[in-house]
Amino acid sequence: MASDNFVDYVKIFCRSGNGGSGSRHMKREKYTPKGGPDGGDGGRGGHIILKGSNHVWTLLHLKYQKHIKAEHGEPGRGNLMTGAEGSDTYIEVPVGTIARDAETNEVLFEISEHDEEVILMKGGRGGRGNNHFKSSVNQAPEYAQPGEEGSEGWCILELKVLADVGLVGFPNAGKSTLLSVVSAAKPEIANYAFTTLRPNLGMVEYRNNQSFVMADIPGIIEGAHEGKGLGLRFLRHIERNAVLLFMVPADSDDIKKEYHILLDELKKYNPELLDKDRLLAISKSDMLDEELMSEIAEDLPEIESIFISSVSGLNMQQLKDMVWKTLHK
Ligand SMILES: Nc1nc2c(ncn2[C@@H]2O[C@H](COP(=O)(O)OP(=O)(O)OP(=O)(O)O)[C@@H](O)[C@H]2O)c(=O)[nH]1
Ligand SMILES: [Mg+2]
Known part of the structure; x- marks a missing residue:
């Protein structure tokens, strides 16, 4: 009998990373005691990315890994240092994989080539540091933007039969x-x-x-x-x-x-x-x-x-x- 490890349909829960928050840091150095805001931006949260591969034939490897997450971005720091981006999570899929939104059943996209990459779930944007909020009336804003939250949800991956x-x-x-x-x-x-x-x-x-x-x-x-x-x-x-x-x-x-x-x-x-x-x-x-x-x-x-x-x-x-x-x- 044919084995049943030919998996052509999986439902997975994905969560992309949150963006890091912007920093509210104030510059304080020996000779510039009131150097003003120098808070850097937060790093972007990691994306969840589908990547086409000629080396995988089925979706079997996703059958037992139902939850897929990407890393959060790091917060910004003083001295205008941008936080590190959360690393992206790649899901390798066979060429001919279709991604759907599980709620609406809408087709989101299709992977049709080896090495093709498409973002399935976008990571949150990093927040802007207080340096961006400096104005003529407020030279020392205590405010910085929080990072945008990542997204989450169920997705369906389906494999087409690529035949003529x-x-x-x-x-x-x-x-x-x-x-x-x-x-x-x-x-x-x-x-x-x-x-x-x-x-x-x-x-x-x-x-x-x-x-x-x-x-x-x-x-x-x-x-x-x-x-x-x-x-x-x-x-x-x-x-x-x-x-x-x-x-x-x-x-x-x-x-x-x-x-x-x-x-x-x-x-x-x-x-x-x-x-x-x-x-x-x-x-x-x-x-x-x-x-x-x-x-x-x-x-x-x-x-x-x-x-x-x-x-x-x-x-x-x-x-x-x-x-x-x-x-x-
Ligand atoms: N005489 C004759 N027998 C054939 C021919 N083609 C297939 N058969 C026989 O018919 C039977 C079924 O063949 P399969 O190719 O397994 O049929 P299938 O359509 O793939 O069947 P499923 O996989 O069960 O859907 C086998 O015993 C084959 O040997 C043919 O051209 N002539
Ligand atoms: Mg047959």
Whole structure:
């Protein structure tokens, strides 16, 4: 069985650092007994920063670290010395991570590159020292600004599946087998439902050294939109421009019907999924002879379809051409 250490969703509580307070120091030196205000500014509080990394693949490392804090800034001091900034706290996340405000569910931003840094929670500004508040009427202000407080709140981090093609099908349709044949990925394959529990990604080499990424996701079942099974959960955040490749096995009793059940689950889950381009592959077609194939071809859903077999290799290149053409149309 696939291990469940593929964590693609975490809720974390973040608190950025408070700004340090400004100083109210008065200059007092041997020859300048009334030197006036020389209080420095407080240091800024530490930010909480998300940083994209190619070295992490999941959000597992955040699953058990729910509270993340950054340091407070130091107060300003005399002689116009600014307080030290609170150090920032970096959270390493995989490329393709989306940050949301947990309260409003609003998407804040997305990390799309290695080393990209975005502030998730800003540290408080340091307060200004009394030196700034000197005026013609008050040459020796006893006042300095307090540091601004840091922010705190719950955030959601979610991982998108960065793929160009998503395989959509009932369990056992042959999705993982297809991925294993067209890419170097080695997903688990077995003759039972729900072999795949987390997405497998594979790079499909295409003509002229071009390539696209295919995602094999867990099988989708009737009632999936009500939370049954896992497949739709991953489909939720597949790349915006991805093509959906539906897979229905050749030995299905009713290919058209099966396709429509899948489509219906997608629609009930999130109608926006229907905005994606769709293709249909009739898998395991090595089980068909010419006659059966043309009989089935008479009654297919009205989308671009192709008979394939990962076992015999039937139409593998044609399938890639079809996907490529759809991705680049
Ligand atoms: N005859 C034939 N059998 C196939 C073909 N592709 C896959 N199978 C078999 O179908 C069964 C299921 O294959 P998987 O690739 O694990 O199916 P899946 O869609 O990934 O299934 P889940 O992960 O459970 O959703 C396995 O026993 C495969 O050997 C094919 O082209 N022809
Ligand atoms: Mg599978």
